[in-house]
Amino acid sequence: xxxxxxxxxxxxxxxxxxxxxxxxxxxxxxxxxxxxxxxxxxxxxxxxxxxxxxxxxxxxxxxxxxxxxxxxxxxxxxxxxxxxxxxxxxxxxxxxxxxxxxxxxxxxxxxxxxxxxxxxxxxxxxxxxxxxxxxxxxxxxxxxxxxxxxxxxxxxxxxxxxxxxxxxxxxxxxxxxxxxxxxxxxxxxxxxxxxxxxxxxxxxxxxxxxxxxxxxxxxxxxxxxxxxxxxxxxxxxxxxxxxxxxxxxxxxxxxxxxxxxxxxxxxxxxxxxxxxxxxxxxxxxxxxxxxxxxxxxxxxxxxxxxxxxxxxxxxxxxxxxxxxxxxxxxxxxxxxxxxxxxxxxxxxxxxxxxxxxxxxxxxxxxxxxxxxxxxxxxxxxxxxxxxxxxxxxxxxxxxxxxxxxxxxxxxxxxxxxxxxx
Amino acid sequence: xxxxxxxxxxxxxxxxxxxxxxxxxxxxxxxxxxxxxxxxxxxxxxxxxxxxxxxxxxxxxxxxxxxxxxxxxxxxxxxxxxxxxxxxxxxxxxxxxxxxxxxxxxxxxxxxxxxxxxxxxxxxxxxxxxxxxxxxxxxxxxxxxxxxxxxxxxxxxxxxxxxxxxxxxxxxxxxxxxxxxxxxxxxxxxxxxxxxxxxxxxxxxxxxxxxxxxxxxxxxxxxxxxxxxxxxxxxxxxxxxxxxxxxxxxxxxxxxxxxxxxxxxxxxxxxxxxxxxxxxxxxxxxxxxxxxxxxxxxxxxxxxxxxxxxxxxxxxxxxxxxxxxxxxxxxxxxxxxxxxxxxxxxxxxxxxxxxxxxxxxxxxxxxxxxxxxxxxxxxxxxxxxxxxxxxxxxxxxxxxxxxxxxxxxxxxxxxxxxxxxxxxxxxxxxxxxxxxxxxxxxxxxxxxxxxxxxxxxxxxxxxxxxxxxxxxxxx
Numbered sequence: 001x002x003x004x005x006x007x008x009x010x011x012x013x014x015x016x017x018x019x020x021x022x023x024x025x026x027x028x029x030x031x032x033x034x035x036x037x038x039x040x041x042x043x044x045x046x047x048x049x050x051x052x053x054x055x056x057x058x059x060x061x062x063x064x065x066x067x068x069x070x071x072x073x074x075x076x077x078x079x080x081x082x083x084x085x086x087x088x089x090x091x092x093x094x095x096x097x098x099x100x101x102x103x104x105x106x107x108x109x110x111x112x113x114x115x116x117x118x119x120x121x122x123x124x125x126x127x128x129x130x131x132x133x134x135x136x137x138x139x140x141x142x143x144x145x146x147x148x149x150x151x152x153x154x155x156x157x158x159x160x161x162x163x164x165x166x167x168x169x170x171x172x173x174x175x176x177x178x179x180x181x182x183x184x185x186x187x188x189x190x191x192x193x194x195x196x197x198x199x200x201x202x203x204x205x206x207x208x209x210x211x212x213x214x215x216x217x218x219x220x221x222x223x224x225x226x227x228x229x230x231x232x233x234x235x236x237x238x239x240x241x242x243x244x245x246x247x248x249x250x251x252x253x254x255x256x257x258x259x260x261x262x263x264x265x266x267x268x269x270x271x272x273x274x275x276x277x278x279x280x281x282x283x284x285x286x287x288x289x290x291x292x293x294x295x296x297x298x299x300x301x302x303x304x305x306x307x308x309x310x311x312x313x314x315x316x317x318x319x320x321x322x323x324x325x326x327x328x329x330x331x332x333x334x335x336x337x338x339x340x341x342x343x344x345x346x347x348x349x350x351x352x353x354x355x356x357x358x359x360x361x362x363x364x365x366x367x368x369x370x371x372x373x374x375x376x377x378x379x380x381x382x383x384x385x386x387x388x389x390x391x392x393x394x395x396x397x398x399x400x401x402x403x404x405x406x407x408x409x410x411x412x413x414x415x416x417x418x419x420x421x
Numbered sequence: 422x423x424x425x426x427x428x429x430x431x432x433x434x435x436x437x438x439x440x441x442x443x444x445x446x447x448x449x450x451x452x453x454x455x456x457x458x459x460x461x462x463x464x465x466x467x468x469x470x471x472x473x474x475x476x477x478x479x480x481x482x483x484x485x486x487x488x489x490x491x492x493x494x495x496x497x498x499x500x501x502x503x504x505x506x507x508x509x510x511x512x513x514x515x516x517x518x519x520x521x522x523x524x525x526x527x528x529x530x531x532x533x534x535x536x537x538x539x540x541x542x543x544x545x546x547x548x549x550x551x552x553x554x555x556x557x558x559x560x561x562x563x564x565x566x567x568x569x570x571x572x573x574x575x576x577x578x579x580x581x582x583x584x585x586x587x588x589x590x591x592x593x594x595x596x597x598x599x600x601x602x603x604x605x606x607x608x609x610x611x612x613x614x615x616x617x618x619x620x621x622x623x624x625x626x627x628x629x630x631x632x633x634x635x636x637x638x639x640x641x642x643x644x645x646x647x648x649x650x651x652x653x654x655x656x657x658x659x660x661x662x663x664x665x666x667x668x669x670x671x672x673x674x675x676x677x678x679x680x681x682x683x684x685x686x687x688x689x690x691x692x693x694x695x696x697x698x699x700x701x702x703x704x705x706x707x708x709x710x711x712x713x714x715x716x717x718x719x720x721x722x723x724x725x726x727x728x729x730x731x732x733x734x735x736x737x738x739x740x741x742x743x744x745x746x747x748x749x750x751x752x753x754x755x756x757x758x759x760x761x762x763x764x765x766x767x768x769x770x771x772x773x774x775x776x777x778x779x780x781x782x783x784x785x786x787x788x789x790x791x792x793x794x795x796x797x798x799x800x801x802x803x804x805x806x807x808x809x810x811x812x813x814x815x816x817x818x819x820x821x822x823x824x825x826x827x828x829x830x831x832x833x834x835x836x837x838x839x840x841x842x843x844x845x846x847x848x849x850x851x852x853x854x855x856x857x858x859x860x861x862x863x864x865x866x867x868x869x870x871x872x873x874x875x876x877x878x879x880x881x882x883x884x885x886x887x888x889x890x891x892x893x894x895x896x
Contacts, residue, residue, distance in 0.1 A: 088662050089765040089796070111664050133606075146614055147583050160854040168763045170580065170795045170835040172569045172618050173843075173850050174877065175859045179582075179614030188610075200664030223524070229638045230704040259707055266706030310606040312525045342605055343525075371604040392609035395600045399610050401865045406858075418609045 004031045004072075007041045012078070020073050022053055023066035023380025027073040034078045036153070036161060036192045043190060044159035046072055048409040053416070054190045056097050056125025060118075062377045063132045064185050065388040068415030076127055079192060082106045084167075091150065091167055093195040096127030113201040115142035117292065119300040127191045133183030136296035137234035137256060140341035142199070145182050151195035152178040154188075157407045162189070169197045180402070187417045188406040202258030205233065207288035208271045210253040211281045215239055215324070215336070219317025222253040222340040224274045226313070230267035232341075233258035233288075236295050239320060239336035253340070254295065256288050298337040303348035305355040305378035309362065311343045311371040319366070323347050326361045330354045343371070352382045359386055367391050392418040423463050423507055427484060431466055434476050439514070441465040450491070450509055454556075455499040455842050457758065457816070462489065462509035469514050471531065471589060471597060471627035477510060478625065479595025487871040488593075490621040492533065492564030495556040497759060498840025500568065500620050504875040510625060512563045518542050519628065526633040527586065527603045532563025532626050536570075539631065548633040551578035554836070555744050566626050569618030571836035573669040573743065576794040577702075578634060580836065582617040587630035590616055590623065593872045603630050615862065620838050621873040623866035637668070637702035641712045642730040642739055645697040645719040646690050650674060653695035654770040656722035657793045660699070661766060663714055670794030671698040671743055672769075676753065677788045677801075681742045684749040689742070690726070697724075697793065698743050746790045747801070753788065754803035760819050761837035762826035766796035775825035776800045782821075783814040797835035798826070824849060839877045847879050 004013035008031055016027035033039045046052045050071035055061055057077050076097035084093040087110035094103060100114070100121040107113050117136030118124050124134065130152075135144050142148075151165035154177075164177025181191055210225075212218035218237045226235060234256035257267035268284065275282045285291050299306045311319050316338045323345070327334040332354035338345040349355050355375060363373040367390060375388045392399060396419050403421045415421075432440045441447060442464050451461040468474045481488055487506035493513060494501055503509050515531035518538065522528070523546045530539055536557040539550040553572035554560055560570070566588065571580045578584075587601035601613035616623050647653040653672055660667065673681070675694050682689040689696065697719070701711050716727050730736040750757050764772045773789065776798070780787040791799040800822055804811045823833045827849045834843055847856070860878060863870070 086765060086767070088658050088767045090661060091765070143579070143583060146611060147579060156854075156858065162858045163851065163855050164858075166832050166850065168765055168796060168831045168835075170571060170575065170763050170792070170797045171832040172836055172838055173832045173834050174839070174847065174855070175862055176569070176582065176614055176618050177855075177858060177862070179611045180862065182611055182614070184610055200666060203664075227635075230706065231635060260710055262710055263704055263707035266704055310604050312522075312604055314524045344606060369604070370602040370607070372606065372608055374608055389608045393600075393602075393607055394598050395609055395612045398598065398612055398865060402610055402862075405861050405865050
């Protein structure tokens, strides 16, 4: 204990309790460094003998396989500053513990946004966003964290601070080290700082809900809308009964429109055309951003487990149907929400006991088509029983080497990632 | 000297015509678009299939021989210079577009497919491949992936890495490994993201799954004319600051304008100090409103004229100028060298002043044509190769310009890569710990350092014959 107190001060190191557990594992210590140098010192203490999981505000610690071992929960929420916002350069540099709501507030003053909209923006930190590769409906048009991240600083297993990328929007100097850490779930180092390019926030955002009798009909309408002349800002396919706003109780394609008033109006007309050709009804939701925020929260709404399937956009409808059928066979209720453009289907499963059965039935077909099915969220006990990640594909050997290279002694979140890395 | 039996085995693998070893034929391969340094390989091998690439690499692995990958040889940083690597492996015969999935907007292309061919193949479906380097009629997908290439339209659409979903990589061991793929979000580390931009030091990409984008419904293309570079730069900031994201925002200075006008006679104002080529694209709705804003910003920043392309012919003429700008340089000087720095976009006026100062200091003429919206500068240093002193001054000025980019918070390369050209400037950006992380990353893919050795990293530098260039490749 005293070693940690020496580094971060007595008030920022304490013994771990049940509320600090990661997948049921209680850390021996919870340590909150107040500077990058303190993060480095903490990593040096842990290196080679202790296992460390980095966390921001703990909003997404239910992602990933249970850690094999957990000694230190390293909380980065004291590193929460917006370091630099160059509005005219459209870049922002942030400390890893900075919550996305603060980022949004800062950028809003300049009419800008970081168009990444994961669940729980108030407690999601920059480090968590990157490590877990979180996204929301906006990825359909704005890309993922990897597409917006231009620079990173990471504390490596030897305690060294390593920088990759920079602060300019276009840069091919050296290897793309930022990519190494996006979606790595903190298994290769502790992210302490990140620079993003930002974009102008659309002047208007609204949504149009297309009520559909079935998921297949919603997927069909959604794909037609993606092909229309006005590309949507986002497009979510909601399974039966998902939307309070929805006209009717069937499935729905929910189309987010953003831009100038004229663009939104033209988009709205195109959506109505696609719908009326199919005999489908539409309803306009004026506050599109609010609806999007609610849809983004789907994967953290109460459920025993949340699966995430990845497939091709044209396969989303069939995957949702197969999922609903498998759930019926397993005698469990599921709710589905899909990002049609990206081919991502979230499945909220009501009962933990059914999760293993669904994985067993659905995963082989998805992986055969080079897609995937991940148990994105669930309790530690459930995750301990199943293969959380599935087959990462032929790159696994290289991934093992990456882990062995950058974290040879297994300090960073051991066991949390694919293939037990 | 490579052993004769090895050469014979390579011939049996890829066909007699797929192995080049006559000295006069090898001359073509002694440099790419960066011509200030040259070295000929002992042997060039041109496999016909991804499997042949793997076989060749397995053979080289068994013999412990280093190799350098090459696509069309249009690179601008000497990335394909065969230094300490006797064998060059050219992917130019891997020319098949293997699959087009219109509904999901994916295409699978072999490494030697020319960038432009991809867009040509999908245009009828209303789609295109967005990254568009100026060399797109010649450069290959494999080369684009190695360099993480950009182009004028990357301001809105992003660079190569944003459009590559999967690659098949022939590791230096000769093992073929498929990374990523048509479906997004495969669990695991972002190996595809690491391979893109690795400058061929992880192995040879043999095929790639690319993301396609929809062709915009409409375009608005402008030429804004300014009496000072500062005013044009302010207009760039103004456009970005107004929340507009043009598809392209390019600046050309007076020297380029004059050369272009002499070459193409499109009515460019030869007395102007700078012009901006601005393109908006997207849905027709809202495009006119955005156009009015762009025009207003230009006028507010003292544009003396804002021309709008009235039709596709006029638009094509403007783009022809931009994309062939380097070709027009031949009218200004026998030789030129293009730099590729980046600064935060608000610092464009500062870097232009620094470029002018470096030019004056070294008694050189410099023309500027660049991606202003991204802050990605391309000063073109003019010289005559017969004047050895001038060549030395070009190299010195180039170094100073890159140093100025870094001092302004930027980078030494936005889209051309480090190659051999900018090795000496790498320590300006990265410290020993950063570089150690990178060399360790490289060892994951290439533990023996046989893939494109002596590139990117300063300690990997060896002496290469530096001589005055004989020819220029226009990009």
